[in-house]
Amino acid sequence: MKNLLHNIFCKMVVIVVITIIAHTVGAEERIIQQEAISFEKCLKVIVTSEEKLSIAPKITDVTERKRLAIFTLSDGRLTINCDGVKGQIQVSTNTN
Numbered sequence: 001m002k003n004l005l006h007n008i009f010c011k012m013v014v015i016v017v018i019t020i021i022a023h024t025v026g027a028e029e030r031i032i033q034q035e036a037i038s039f040e041k042c043l044k045v046i047v048t049s050e051e052k053l054s055i056a057p058k059i060t061d062v063t064e065r066k067r068l069a070i071f072t073l074s075d076g077r078l079t080i081n082c083d084g085v086k087g088q089i090q091v092s093t094n095t096n
Contacts, residue, residue: 009041029079033091039065039084046080053078 037045046069050057057069057080065084070077076095083090 029092029094031090031092033089035089036087037089038087039082042080042082042084042089043067045089046082049078049080 046057046059046067049069049071053071053073055071055073057071060068060070062068063085067082069080069082071079076093079090079092079094081090081092
């Protein structure tokens with residue numbers, strides 16, 4: 001049951017991210033999602049996003065418990081910030 005909920009959550013995040021990117025206009029960075037999530041689940045969101053977008057992100061290990069994944073898209077960037085210290089995910093976009 002937990003695995004099913006996790007899979008649904010990951011797919012939901014990817015769908016929301018793709019939908020927002022498609023409708024976002026402007027050159028500023030916009031936070032499109034921020035919520036509490038375990039560090040391990042956040043890392044799985046990065047992997048799921050990579051699979052769904054078919055783009056490998058540039059991943060930066062900020063610290064042992066912080067990861068930054070930047071997906072370079074044709075119309076901008078998608079950034080997923082996993083903060084294991086605060087226990088949260090932040091997804092943002094920046095369009096060209």
